Amino acid sequence: MVKLSEEMKTAFSKVKIFPVATASKEGVPNVVPIGFCQLVDDETIWIADNFMVKSLANLEENPIVAIYVWGPETGGCYQIKGKATIIRSGEKFDKMKAIVNAAKPGLPAKTLIEVMISDVFQCAPGPAAGTKLL
Ligand SMILES: Cc1cc2nc3c(=O)[nH]c(=O)nc-3n(C[C@H](O)[C@H](O)[C@H](O)COP(=O)(O)O)c2cc1C
Numbered sequence: 001m002v003k004l005s006e007e008m009k010t011a012f013s014k015v016k017i018f019p020v021a022t023a024s025k026e027g028v029p030n031v032v033p034i035g036f037c038q039l040v041d042d043e044t045i046w047i048a049d050n051f052m053v054k055s056l057a058n059l060e061e062n063p064i065v066a067i068y069v070w071g072p073e074t075g076g077c078y079q080i081k082g083k084a085t086i087i088r089s090g091e092k093f094d095k096m097k098a099i100v101n102a103a104k105p106g107l108p109a110k111t112l113i114e115v116m117i118s119d120v121f122q123c124a125p126g127p128a129a130g131t132k133l134l
Contacts, residue, residue, distance in 0.1 A: 001116050002134035003042035008120060011074035012039055020047060021066040022058035030054045036100055037067070045082065046092075048100045049111035056111060059084050065115050068123055077123035078133070082115040 004012065018037040023029050032055055036048035045067070049056055059065070063084045070077040087093050093112045100109040120134040 001043045001118060002120060004039070004117065004120065004134070007076060008069070008078050008133075009039060009042070011069050011076050011078060014073040014075075015069055015071045018067050018069070020055065022055050023062055023064065024058050025061040030058055036103075038099075043117050045080070045115040045117065046096055047084075047113040047115065048096055048107075048109050049113055050100070050107045050109060052111070052113075056086070056113075059086055059113060065113075067115075070123065079121040079123040080117055081119040081121075082117040085114045085116075087112040087114055 015037075017033045017035055019031050020034045020037065021029060021031040032052070034047055036046075036050065038046050040046050047065075065082050065084050067080045067082075068077065069080060087096075088111055092114065096112040097109040100107050117134075119132060122128045122131045122133055
């Protein structure tokens with residue numbers, strides 16, 4: 001697993017809606033916009049599943065997730081890959097549910113997707129685009 005740099009964490013904090021990509025075990029890709037996507041430490045992302053259907057089905061058979069971090073205020077662009085664990089109960093799940101319901105009461109917060117970051121790539125345009133940073 002890898003730890004995000006301060007620059008990467010700052011960029012992450014500026015994004016409001018994250019594109020979250022998954023794939024089926026046959027390799028069919030699926031990408032969705034996700035608002036509840038937060039860093040819990042330098043190497044872990046929590047995604048709150050409120051409405052996932054294909055994304056969750058994909059993660060049940062293929063845990064690899066890809067996200068890119070970009071927005072008008074990020075000052076850079078990073079592509080993050082990681083391995084997801086699906087969490088449906090326990091302390092972490094309860095914490096995620098409390099965060100979601102404090103922000104938007106009534107949302108189902110049905111599953112916590114915990115992503116351990118495994119790779120970070122340069123995603124900004126230029127000669128270094130696509131290179132592995134972490
Ligand atoms: C702006 C925006 C933010 C969203 N945020 C979330 C979210 O935080 N959690 C979630 O489960 N779905 C969220 N959705 C819904 C998903 O993008 C998507 O509709 C859902 O995962 C079903 O698609 P799927 O079958 O491909 O998984 C959001 C949609 C939009 C447009």
